[in-house]
Amino acid sequence: MSLVADLETVVGPERVITEPLRLHLYGKDAGLLRGNPTVVVLPESTDEIVGIMHVARRHDLPVVPRGAGTGLASGAIATEPAIMVAATRIRRILDIDPVGRTAWVEPGVVNVDLSRATRPYGLHFAPDPASQTASTIGGNVATGAGGPHCLAEGTTTGHVLAVELVTGDGDVVTLGSEAPDPPGLDLRAVAVGSEGTLGIVTKVLVRLLPNPPAVRTLLAGFDRIEHAASAVGDIIAAGVVPAALEMMDHLMTVAVENFIHADLPTEADGVLIAEVAGHPAAVDADLDVVRRIIEANGATHLRVAADERERATLWKGRKSAFGAITQMAPDYYLQDTAVPRTRLAEVVADVYEIARRHGLAMMNIFHAGDGNLHPLVAFDASEPGRLDTVKQAVDEIVERCVAADGALSGEHGIGLEKRDLMHLVFDDVSLDAQARIKEAFDPEGRCNPGKVLPLDARKPELGSKVPS
Numbered sequence: 001m002s003l004v005a006d007l008e009t010v011v012g013p014e015r016v017i018t019e020p021l022r023l024h025l026y027g028k029d030a031g032l033l034r035g036n037p038t039v040v041v042l043p044e045s046t047d048e049i050v051g052i053m054h055v056a057r058r059h060d061l062p063v064v065p066r067g068a069g070t071g072l073a074s075g076a077i078a079t080e081p082a083i084m085v086a087a088t089r090i091r092r093i094l095d096i097d098p099v100g101r102t103a104w105v106e107p108g109v110v111n112v113d114l115s116r117a118t119r120p121y122g123l124h125f126a127p128d129p130a131s132q133t134a135s136t137i138g139g140n141v142a143t144g145a146g147g148p149h150c151l152a153e154g155t156t157t158g159h160v161l162a163v164e165l166v167t168g169d170g171d172v173v174t175l176g177s178e179a180p181d182p183p184g185l186d187l188r189a190v191a192v193g194s195e196g197t198l199g200i201v202t203k204v205l206v207r208l209l210p211n212p213p214a215v216r217t218l219l220a221g222f223d224r225i226e227h228a229a230s231a232v233g234d235i236i237a238a239g240v241v242p243a244a245l246e247m248m249d250h251l252m253t254v255a256v257e258n259f260i261h262a263d264l265p266t267e268a269d270g271v272l273i274a275e276v277a278g279h280p281a282a283v284d285a286d287l288d289v290v291r292r293i294i295e296a297n298g299a300t301h302l303r304v305a306a307d308e309r310e311r312a313t314l315w316k317g318r319k320s321a322f323g324a325i326t327q328m329a330p331d332y333y334l335q336d337t338a339v340p341r342t343r344l345a346e347v348v349a350d351v352y353e354i355a356r357r358h359g360l361a362m363m364n365i366f367h368a369g370d371g372n373l374h375p376l377v378a379f380d381a382s383e384p385g386r387l388d389t390v391k392q393a394v395d396e397i398v399e400r401c402v403a404a405d406g407a408l409s410g411e412h413g414i415g416l417e418k419r420d421l422m423h424l425v426f427d428d429v430s431l432d433a434q435a436r437i438k439e440a441f442d443p444e445g446r447c448n449p450g451k452v453l454p455l456d457a458r459k460p461e462l463g464s465k466v467p468s
């Protein structure tokens with residue numbers, strides 16, 4: 001049977017996409033690179049995904065899982081002939097347990113829809129990536145997504161209790177459980193952040209947190225971005241962990257202000273959005289500490305959002321920042337790294353120096369409280385050689401962050417774009433160990449091949465060494 005006919009027997013002809021124009025739409029995520037899936041399938045159940053995996057085995061084709069395609073690491077693209085499995089139609093919220101504060105959801109549920117559905121119970125799903133109106137829970141789990149409010153509440157890995165996964169063999173396994181402290185190895189943690197390389201996430205048990213009774217949001221401007229970075233370190237050192245602590249630089253502030261008209265301090269070199277949340281009395285006390293530290297670091301602008309409307313506008317600006325910069329250039333490349341908060345000020349200065357040396361316009365907007373850095377280069381890819389210069393500059397930035405004891409990715413994952421930089425942070429033994437874990441879930445290498453792990457990660461000559 002032909003591949004398409006075989007897939008049609010599993011999901012029906014309407015949910016198998018073969019037209020070139022529609023396939024083209026699945027050729028890219030929000031990252032830089034482009035692929036070309038052989039066929040895209042839109043399953044609606046775990047059983048259908050098992051069926052698709054068996055078809056893939058019969059035709060010896062890889063499978064590329066995909067959510068909403070907002071990933072920024074080119075992880076959800078097919079760079080070789082492959083079946084793309086877009087999980088956007090398997091999207092039911094199966095069960096909300098307001099007493100146990102958990103929910104079982106399917107992977108295609110859009111992040112913001114989950115917190116909307118749990119609002120009547122006074123609960124929310126804490127990870128809130130800036131893409132939350134589009135990105136899916138499956139994609140969030142696969143990338144281990146962060147978000148502005150992950151500073152106090154933690155990133156996705158802390159909010160996933162169990163994951164149902166269809167492995168490369170077509171087996172359905174549940175990793176983790178509803179029990180508070182399940183025995184055995186924590187394979188759930190292995191699945192979170194595995195970027196589709198171990199299998200397809202088909203159900204997720206998430207933790208829900210109570211909505212805070214009081215929230216205050218403060219906006220501050222500084223005449224040097226390093227002062228804003230120092231304020232971030234000082235706030236955490238003072239023992240206050242704000243709900244969110246976001247930073248943007250001058251160019252980004254101008255772009256966002258042109259987009260949302262929220263009276264942002266466009267003359268500032270660095271802008272901070274700090275949010276404190278919790279019991280009203282504690283919130284006022286924390287706000288005072290944050291305000292004093294911001295003033296001590298020389299803020300030239302400081303205001304507290306007067307009401308929910310002003311607060312919502314500030315967050316809309318923050319979360320639509322990448323859309324805002326499309327006014328400035330036809331293309332952008334967003335890099336994502338993380339450094340220890342104490343090194344933030346020093347690394348931020350070096351990042352601008354690297355951009356200047358390469359003659360590039362660079363902007364920054366990031367979850368500063370987490371030590372995330374998101375240097376964003378706006379450019380025109382049609383200019384000969386420009387893309388190569390951009391790539392060279394961002395690779396230098398990654399190397400600078402790693403040299404400052406930073407991480408390769410703060411939250412967007414490795415995908416294809418940073419796969420070949422993995423050796424900067426992992427030695428051969430560690431890469432081989434990760435490749436062996438992949439083999440255990442996916443012995444035929446069917447799931448999202450070529451992503452995350454360098455192609456030579458598996459080193460049989462090492463035997464079964466354990467990374468130290």
Ligand SMILES: Cc1cc2nc3c(=O)[nH]c(=O)nc-3n(C[C@H](O)[C@H](O)[C@H](O)COP(=O)(O)OP(=O)(O)OC[C@H]3O[C@@H](n4cnc5c(N)ncnc54)[C@H](O)[C@@H]3O)c2cc1C
Binds near residue numbers: 087135146199202
């Ligand atoms: C404007 C904008 C803002 C963003 N802000 C943030 C942010 O604040 N924090 C953050 O962490 N990220 C952010 N991102 C990146 C992106 O939104 C996240 O990585 C998100 O988690 C991806 O979800 P998705 O549904 O779009 O997944 P996709 O992009 O479709 O896929 C991402 C990866 O997950 C895998 N995958 C998807 N679904 C499944 C599944 N069901 N089973 C197994 N693997 C799967 C894919 O193979 C791929 O490797 C932003 C992106 C944009 C465009």
